[in-house]
Amino acid sequence: MPAKRSAEAQLGLPEYRGHSRIERLAFGLLVLFIAGALLGLFGDGPLSHTTATSADGQVRIDYQRFCRRVTPQLLDITFPVPAGADSIELAINDEYLHGVQITETFPQPVESSQGQSAGKLRFRTEGNSKSMSVRVHLRALEAGLLDARLQVGPPGRPKEVSFRQIVYP
Structure with missing residues (x-):
């Protein structure tokens, strides 16, 4: 009985020998790209949401590590209020302020000013409060890296x- 010939051999085509290295590499990159997108590498997801804390761990900022230009985002800032403090200042460095547009702040600051190297917001506190949270709504204005430095306290x-935030176009 003669050996069965493949369809390629019957048509005079070279025999298929498997995927080339380039095809396997392209498929692997595609899988990595899709996994990164699902995990939040390009927007919302577990890789995107993160927290930064002060050296002593008392001030905490929840933010998006990866965001898109002009897309609304939040900074949730939580910090202790010292006993007897009637106000708290939040200073945001100029470099960061030039790269974002703050659209809303909750609670509303009682005073805002522009210093030499930072914008400052002052909030009233209730003397008996142990901690305070400030939510800042903002939009990144340009793509690239945004380095933020916030100072919070009396x-x-x-x-x-x-x-640091990475802003995609």
């Missing part, structure tokens, strides 16, 4: 937190 005694 006037003259701030705690500093730094973080």
